[in-house]
Amino acid sequence: MALLDYYDSLAKAISDTLFEIADLQVTVSTPISQTSELVSSGTVVIVGLAGAFTGRFIFDFPSDTGEQLFCILNDKEEISQDLLFDTLAELANMLCCDVITYINNRNKGFNLTLTPPSVFSGTPLRLINPKLPAEIITVTTPLSQITVSVAFEEGAP
Amino acid sequence: MIEAKLISPFLDAISLALATSGFKTIAKGRVQLKEKLLPTRDFSFLLSLSGAMRGSVAYSMDLSVALNVASIITRGPVSVLDEHALLAISEFASTVSAKATALLQQAGNNVYITPPTLILGRDVIARISHVRIIAVEINTDAGLIEIIIAIEI
Numbered sequence: 352m353a354l355l356d357y358y359d360s361l362a363k364a365i366s367d368t369l370f371e372i373a374d375l376q377v378t379v380s381t382p383i384s385q386t387s388e389l390v391s392s393g394t395v396v397i398v399g400l401a402g403a404f405t406g407r408f409i410f411d412f413p414s415d416t417g418e419q420l421f422c423i424l425n426d427k428e429e430i431s432q433d434l435l436f437d438t439l440a441e442l443a444n445m446l447c448c449d450v451i452t453y454i455n456n457r458n459k460g461f462n463l464t465l466t467p468p469s470v471f472s473g474t475p476l477r478l479i480n481p482k483l484p485a486e487i488i489t490v491t492t493p494l495s496q497i498t499v500s501v502a503f504e505e506g507a508p
Numbered sequence: 509m510i511e512a513k514l515i516s517p518f519l520d521a522i523s524l525a526l527a528t529s530g531f532k533t534i535a536k537g538r539v540q541l542k543e544k545l546l547p548t549r550d551f552s553f554l555l556s557l558s559g560a561m562r563g564s565v566a567y568s569m570d571l572s573v574a575l576n577v578a579s580i581i582t583r584g585p586v587s588v589l590d591e592h593a594l595l596a597i598s599e600f601a602s603t604v605s606a607k608a609t610a611l612l613q614q615a616g617n618n619v620y621i622t623p624p625t626l627i628l629g630r631d632v633i634a635r636i637s638h639v640r641i642i643a644v645e646i647n648t649d650a651g652l653i654e655i656i657i658a659i660e661i
Contacts, residue, residue, distance in 0.1 A: 399556030399622035407556070407622055433545050436635040466556035466622060467660070469564045469636040471548075473629025481591075481598040483623050506620070 355404050355503055357450055358382055358488070364449035365490055365499075368442070373423045375492050382486035382501070389478040389487075389500050393417055394436065396443035397478075399466030400451070403458075406503025408450075409478055410443045416494045432472075440468040514659050515539070515644055517615070518565050521608035522655065525600060526648055529581050537645030542656065544641060548634045549654065550574070551589070552627045553601040555608065559619040563659035564636040567604065569651065571628075576650035589628065598626060 362379040369375040389395075393414040400406045412420065420442070421435045422428055444465070451463040478500075485502035523534045551574040552566045569577070571589070578586040578593040581600055586593045601624035612619045637658030644655045 397554065397556070397625055399558065401558040401620035401622055405620065405622055407625060409625075432633065433635070436545065440635070464558040464620070466558045467562055467564065467637060469554060469556065469566075469634065471627055471629070471632060471634050473627075473632035476627065476629035476632065479594055479598070479626040479628070480623060481595045481626070482602075502623075504623070 355454065357454065357501060360450045360453035361446065361488065361499070361501070364446045364453075368446060368449070369490075369492065372442075373420060375423075375494070377490050377492045380489040380491075382488050385485035385487045385500055385502075389498070391476045391478065391498075392474065394439055394470060394472045395476060395478060396439050397469045397471070398443055398447045400447075400463060400503055401466065401506060402463035403461040403506060404463065404503045405506030406483060406501070407480070408443065408447050409500040410439070410446075411498040411500070412439055413495050413497075414472075416492070416497060419494045436470040436472075440470050444468050513615075514642060514657055515655075517608050517611040518655050518657055519644055519646065520611055521604045522567060522646065522653070524607050525603045528603070529600065530583075531580060531649045533647065533649045535647045537647050537652070538643075539645075540643045542641040542643050544638060544658075545633060545635050546641065546643075546656070548627075548632045548656065550628060550630060550632070552632070552634075552656075553597070553604075553624040554627060554636070555601075555605050555624055556622045557619055557659065558622075560617045561612065561619050561659050563639065563657075565608075565658070566627075566634065566636060566656040567601070568654045568656055573651035573653065577648075577653075580650055594626060598624065601626065 483502040488499040490497040549568040550571040552568040
């Protein structure tokens, strides 16, 4: 995992973006090794990563946090699942774009690209990448905690 | 023709992987257009694409079918999706991904496919694309598997 130094740019993207668009002050934990599968009871957004490294970011939004973010970002109180999914997908996509732009600008030849975000909800939802080492970052917000799981391996540049 | 171009690599990839794993029955079933917000089955593995084609493909099945798939792949009874069974299905999903990549590249599409993510849950709702979604059913020895394809060209 040390080969792709994503943490600083991801932590900055999360802090800056959530403050700018939602007026939320957040703290971002340092990454720890993910030792078990990710279990969500809310909504998850999966954004794939390809290029010199291949893998994925998973953002896990607890149900109430996802809904509150939706209300803040769309200035609406009535929640539609379609728009909720779109909102969280766009937020995750913005954060991942910041990260790969930062990394690509500092590492010529990495040519990292993102896949379109996929969004899932279920009760509960288990997400597993058995052979891909992953790290977990916890984002503490005034709403609740958002979990980000980052996993990648060397790919084809 | 666009549908065939989209469907074939992903249908052929899993058909080849199933045949290699010892499946005898692999028959294409219904092809349907789906809404962008769609319920999926209990177990899916998701492949995401970037490069010349962007999008996502989910191979989705009921839990009982996933157990049957694991049983056939591991050549032994599997009654629960434990670590061993999930590892076996993950290897199978990686094989499908590798075959799909090869087929797409043979057709001149410079495409990268990310490692598969396994997704298990009840009452799962997914939104894997803004674009048109095509679902193809395949009937196998293990039961019905649905391939949900959402690709931007």
